[in-house]
Amino acid sequence: MKANWLKRTLYFKRPAGTSRGVMKAREVWYVILSNKSGKGIGECAPLPGLSIDQFEHIESQLEKVCLRPNYYIKSKDALKNFPSIRFGLEMAYLDLLNGGGQSYYSRYKPININGLIWMGSSDFMIKQIEQKLQEKWKCIKIKIGSLSFEKDLEILNLIRSKYSRSDIELRVDANGAFSTEEAKYKLKALSKFDLHSIEQPIMAGQWDALSDLCRTSPIPIALDEELIPLVDSSNREKMITKVKPQYIILKPSLLGGFSECEGWIALAKKNKIGWWITSALESNIGLNAIAQWTAKLKPKGYQGLGTGQLFSNNIPSPLSVNKGQLISKAYPMIKEVQSFISAWFSLEESFTLSTSGSTGKPKSIFIKKEWMKYSVELTRKTFGLERGHSALLCLPINYIAGKMMLVRSLQIGLDLTIVKPSLNPLKNIERSFDFIAMIPAQLENSLSKISKTNTVIVGGGRVGNPLLEKIKLIPTRIYETYGMTETLTHVAIKRINGMNKTEIFSALNGITFEKDDRDCLIINAKNINPNPIITNDMVELITKTTFKWIGRFDNIINSGGIKISPEVIEKKMSKIIKNRRFFIAALKDRHLGEKVILVIEGNKINISYIDLDKFEKPKEIYFLPKFKESVSGKILRKQTLLLI
Numbered sequence: 001m002k003a004n005w006l007k008r009t010l011y012f013k014r015p016a017g018t019s020r021g022v023m024k025a026r027e028v029w030y031v032i033l034s035n036k037s038g039k040g041i042g043e044c045a046p047l048p049g050l051s052i053d054q055f056e057h058i059e060s061q062l063e064k065v066c067l068r069p070n071y072y073i074k075s076k077d078a079l080k081n082f083p084s085i086r087f088g089l090e091m092a093y094l095d096l097l098n099g100g101g102q103s104y105y106s107r108y109k110p111i112n113i114n115g116l117i118w119m120g121s122s123d124f125m126i127k128q129i130e131q132k133l134q135e136k137w138k139c140i141k142i143k144i145g146s147l148s149f150e151k152d153l154e155i156l157n158l159i160r161s162k163y164s165r166s167d168i169e170l171r172v173d174a175n176g177a178f179s180t181e182e183a184k185y186k187l188k189a190l191s192k193f194d195l196h197s198i199e200q201p202i203m204a205g206q207w208d209a210l211s212d213l214c215r216t217s218p219i220p221i222a223l224d225e226e227l228i229p230l231v232d233s234s235n236r237e238k239m240i241t242k243v244k245p246q247y248i249i250l251k252p253s254l255l256g257g258f259s260e261c262e263g264w265i266a267l268a269k270k271n272k273i274g275w276w277i278t279s280a281l282e283s284n285i286g287l288n289a290i291a292q293w294t295a296k297l298k299p300k301g302y303q304g305l306g307t308g309q310l311f312s313n314n315i316p317s318p319l320s321v322n323k324g325q326l327i328s329k330a331y332p333m334i335k336e337v338q339s340f341i342s343a344w345f346s347l348e349e350s351f352t353l354s355t356s357g358s359t360g361k362p363k364s365i366f367i368k369k370e371w372m373k374y375s376v377e378l379t380r381k382t383f384g385l386e387r388g389h390s391a392l393l394c395l396p397i398n399y400i401a402g403k404m405m406l407v408r409s410l411q412i413g414l415d416l417t418i419v420k421p422s423l424n425p426l427k428n429i430e431r432s433f434d435f436i437a438m439i440p441a442q443l444e445n446s447l448s449k450i451s452k453t454n455t456v457i458v459g460g461g462r463v464g465n466p467l468l469e470k471i472k473l474i475p476t477r478i479y480e481t482y483g484m485t486e487t488l489t490h491v492a493i494k495r496i497n498g499m500n501k502t503e504i505f506s507a508l509n510g511i512t513f514e515k516d517d518r519d520c521l522i523i524n525a526k527n528i529n530p531n532p533i534i535t536n537d538m539v540e541l542i543t544k545t546t547f548k549w550i551g552r553f554d555n556i557i558n559s560g561g562i563k564i565s566p567e568v569i570e571k572k573m574s575k576i577i578k579n580r581r582f583f584i585a586a587l588k589d590r591h592l593g594e595k596v597i598l599v600i601e602g603n604k605i606n607i608s609y610i611d612l613d614k615f616e617k618p619k620e621i622y623f624l625p626k627f628k629e630s631v632s633g634k635i636l637r638k639q640t641l642l643l644i
Helices: 055-067 069-074 083-097 122-134 149-162 180-191 207-216 233-243 258-270 284-297 334-344 369-383 400-413 440-445 465-471 566-573 637-641
Strands: 002-018 021-035 038-044 115-117 139-143 169-173 197-199 221-223 247-250 274-277 319-322 325-328 350-354 364-368 390-393 415-418 433-438 453-458 477-484 489-495 505-507 512-515 520-525 529-543 546-552 557-559 562-564 582-589 593-601 620-624
Touching: 002 055, 021 055, 021 083, 038 083, 038 284, 038 334, 055 069, 055 083, 069 083, 083 258, 083 284, 115 122, 122 139, 122 149, 139 149, 149 169, 149 180, 180 207, 207 221, 207 233, 233 258, 247 258, 258 274, 274 284, 284 319, 334 400, 350 369, 350 400, 364 369, 369 400, 369 489, 390 400, 400 415, 400 433, 400 489, 433 440, 440 453, 440 465, 512 529, 546 566, 557 582, 557 593, 562 566, 566 582, 566 593, 582 637
Parallel strands: 115 139, 139 169, 169 197, 197 221, 221 247, 247 274, 390 415, 390 433, 433 453, 453 477, 593 620
Antiparallel strands: 002 021, 021 038, 319 325, 350 364, 477 489, 489 505, 505 546, 512 520, 520 529, 529 546, 557 562, 582 593
């Protein structure tokens, strides 16, 4: 078994306030275990000021774990002073045992969760509350202690003046903000708002005072921070029997993982104490694991697991929140997406990818991660993408275009929405996006909504004149891209709508072009692929960084000694044949060697050959009900011709 780790900084969409201060970013560490059968990923997510993990020693301890993963997996106490690492390792091992792809527990059912209201100005907090109520949450948890106590009471009064407990369950979290002297007074003042509970009213470690509060408080008390330093089972039992809280709150990241939390649950049940589970500001990898474990336990009441939407550069997640429930997205790509994410963070330096096969026989090629990262940086600079920008993945993940959208999300920190690939990916989506990559057919079927997107790149096939006409007045910046699997998608782009529309492809920064003796393009992109990439694309080379695409060399038709480019004819005929797919091809001919034919999808129609030269005019026309096409929607010409 091999192991590695890496660090990731998560940035809050807006500063997150608690009584302990305001966070703008937080750091997590991923642990990846690998063997011949797959990869498992876990997350170490300690919180400064709350975790007992020694932050200055986390990475050195992770190095030790990665040198001897089996030892640390088997040894229960080896990581007792690093509960977050223990949790991450437990996660990764569970994932590995279950085949990878972030499969920690097999079954998942919707989980009722509370809506978290972060500290801030009273206006800001009220705005959050109103939004949660509009979204039909049934339980709201409010952080208190950063404002004056009078403001906290004012906000709670505002809620209760409109909503009773039967409408909204209210929880408050003091994070130890009350002094022991003022705690009883404040608990009494809070009690008139019919609260479900208050979390950790005073600082941890004051068992006598806590015991008294739990016995006399008019509001049930839930302990959170109190549990974190109790790494020994004997101390846990002493605290429970001494304090006798009404509830305990379980944070696997801070308590040492699932097995440790299950020990706490057994202790709570023994003492007839309630409990619920909450996250600790993990990325979506950790949150996903905790959600799967929680679903397995089938707990009662509302859990605290809805924090995955806080970060501007989170990991793509299989979870979403709907009306106060955490639900699992059931789309086919999720297993592939999560497996790729695990592989991306692993020790592997490269991927084996398959070309589409649309212009020839599919082949396997090796792609290094460093090349993919460089490609991402080119895309970021070219289109002005920044952390937090929204993007849509609507292409198959098993091909390079889909993989690169994932890598862009991970490297830049894009807010990525993932949908099942289809010809109309925006059909059920109302939100706007900053960036989308599509094939021409997807663009054509999304025209009614595409104006909500800032930038669209189109690849996987040429954009024909009928579509160009439809998009010319759309305000969205739409670019046709030139690239292939070997170039990690686009190496050149051209604007195809608006005032800056052009027929000339321009290279991305640092990439140059030349031609071979066939007039085919040669791509020089050393940071993406160390060797020159010789294509079968015939071009008019304008400069070392610009060209005009003519057609495929392997499509060239030799008819009576005249070399004819099908793509040139297709461009001319696109003015005549509209709203139909068609292509020009060749069939063997006894007199000409090859004869030009026209293949049209659909029923018979009348065709005129205006603007075609003598040798360009098709000798025969074939109508087929349906063309053969690739997964990405490209017409497979050779396969389609077999239908004639």
